[in-house]
Amino acid sequence: MIDEHEYGYFTEADSADVVVARNRNAKDERLKQVMEVITRKLHEAVKEIEPTQEEWFAAIMFLTQTGQICNDWRQEYILLSDVLGVSMLVDAINNRKPSGASESTVLGPFHVADAPELPMGSNICLDQKGEPMFVHGRILDTESKPIAGAKIDVWQANDEGFYDVQQQGIQPEFNLRGVFRTDADGRYWFRGVKPKYYPIPDDGPVGKLLGALGRHPYRPAHLHYIVEAEGFDPLTTHIFDPDDPYINSDAVFGVKESLLAEFRKVEDAEAAAKVGIEAPFYDVEFDFVLSRKKG
């Protein structure tokens, strides 16, 4: 005979306590703790909202449809987490950096694991579309000393806002992706194309929600980086174009002040020739600072 009577039956006033008490036999302490917080916050939200039965059912159907649109290449729940700022919050919590280290931002869904390692200076834009861009900078430790042998994995959307994996058969394979390794001076440089803002997938439940909330689905133009070096915490981040029309309203809240780069337009043909590009081009200089692994 199971007796949980010490907690009494469900009442509006005690609702969360009654539900939480049921989990007292959970073997996994972490799961128990997580479900206690979720239950309490969920009940607080319901009590504050006081949904009608119809509103409750609309929420049930939204959650159901958000799950049902997911497939091997589409993850609508990650999108929901993104547009509610939850993905960025989880990223922030897991990447608290010591003062001076570069800040992280979300990985996003378009990273591929097997991009080719390229000689420094390569042009990752394989189809020559768009406005040329020269990207360069240094990988440093928090004492501003260069990190040699750092691995830099970069990827970006093209001049129309699409990644290669979204346009298979249209863009060349591994277009606008590359892996580079720094020399003794910690420098990196490569050529690409000025990226453009693009919408997150907005034809599903999350897109409809954004629309109903008066929000647009765009992410401002950015370049993705994963920077790794032996003995340092890996850094997953972006750099952003501060002149992008959506720089202050990224649909997924990925922008941080410290990740704004300068996309400097260079008209000088000689400067362009020096880096193997035709003028005009965009010069983007950005240094990354890695934090040393603890312990």
Add this chain to the structure above:
Amino acid sequence: MIDEHEYGYFTEADSADVVVARNRNAKDERLKQVMEVITRKLHEAVKEIEPTQEEWFAAIMFLTQTGQICNDWRQEYILLSDVLGVSMLVDAINNRKPSGASESTVLGPFHVADAPELPMGSNICLDQKGEPMFVHGRILDTESKPIAGAKIDVWQANDEGFYDVQQQGIQPEFNLRGVFRTDADGRYWFRGVKPKYYPIPDDGPVGKLLGALGRHPYRPAHLHYIVEAEGFDPLTTHIFDPDDPYINSDAVFGVKESLLAEFRKVEDAEAAAKVGIEAPFYDVEFDFVLSRKKG
């Protein structure tokens, strides 16, 4: 040019404010309010839990799978709402009753709209399986005056814990369902079978979660009622068997103290014959009190 710079970029400290500020152009004030509460409580929960990236992804996958197992006859998100006490909380909020009126509980997934209207006293158990039960009582207003012409829609699981709709081809159609109407004295009576506890569907993500939390999936034995009468608030509720082994641990928190009935075993053959049943049988007497519609 969209400028939301007044709220600044996303930071861990300001996370919910930054997200909520984005909804300021929402046309639907209610949606805006609901999403503000949800966003704030969600961020509070994440900050309290501090999930790892792996835990966050496990949550994403749980939500996805909960949506994907839903189909025309299975609603796993309602089940999740049920086992977290949210369904009962929404029911409580929407059915606050004046003192003296009968309390409501969840509708559940097994009500059918077109059950037959039967003469008072009918036996709703069409296959004669299980221990006979005689159910009777009165429909009253809050001044204890009988309500004539009240419609009573009842349904129940059989002696093995299954509803007819779960056992099509095994149980007769409309087995253990009926609609009755009270006479001038507000009385109702019908014959059925002693119900048994049964599990909610536990082979999906919600069942796995219950298991991980050390919780069983059972609902204690009960009879469902919807009582309606002109000029009164409709009442959707259950009555429960207080001797059921799960009476203090209903998986969906539906039990309320005021909804415990007495299932009195009667051995007397004469008493049984009087109500058209063979002894032994269970006598269940329960009155319902409806609240008068406001306005």
